[in-house]
Amino acid sequence: MAQSQLTVTPRAGAGKGASRSLRRQGLVPGVVYGKGMAACNVAVDPRALKQAIATQAGWNTLITLQGDGPFDGKVVILKDMQVSPLRRETTHVDFQAVDLTQKVHVMVPVHAIGKSKGEKLGGQLHIIRHELEVVCLPENIPTSIDIDVAELSVGDVVHINDVKLPAGTEVPHDVNFTVITVTGHKAEEGAAAVEGAEA
Secondary structure, three states: OOEEEEEOEEOOOOOHHHHHHHHHOOOEEEEEEEOOEEEEEEEEOHHHHHHHOOOOOHHHOEEEEEOOOOOOOOEEEEEEEEEOOOOOOEEEEEEEEOOOOOOEEEEEEEEEEOOOHHHHOOOEEEEOOOEEEEEEOHHHOOOOEEEEOOOOOOOOEEEHHHOOOOOOOEOOOOOOOEEEEEEOHHHHHHHHHHHHHHO
């Protein structure tokens, strides 16, 4: 599991005014929270944060916080990051402290491995679920859920029950939902015709 370190500083002020002041200093306001600890307001260097999550795990990187506060030494994951739609600058971050002995719920990307038989015949592969909710211990968080699609033909479907998950992980679900499918031109044209008729 990818791990990194990040130095943050406590911040006393709260509210929009204090947050704007921090941003003028080139810092990002944030909060650290978790079971058994009071929420802590912190300030983060956005460049240091970017470097901390520049791993294959991305947001699911286990980050050890450092700094003068109750968060020092806490292992966290990035739970939320707000970005300005105009400037594309980070405006706020949330860190969730995790217990390495307790399972967590995280979103993990789905990767299709290989090229399917159906694609080689002119079909198209569709990833229906680009992310899956995974439950596991923090140190078992996979960087991705890899699905080998080489043997899929046109019309084949991969359901969640067909997916071989990494050891120590599970995907909670009540319905055997579709993750990947391969469609052909005829199926797509038929679907388009139905949509046109309905319109």
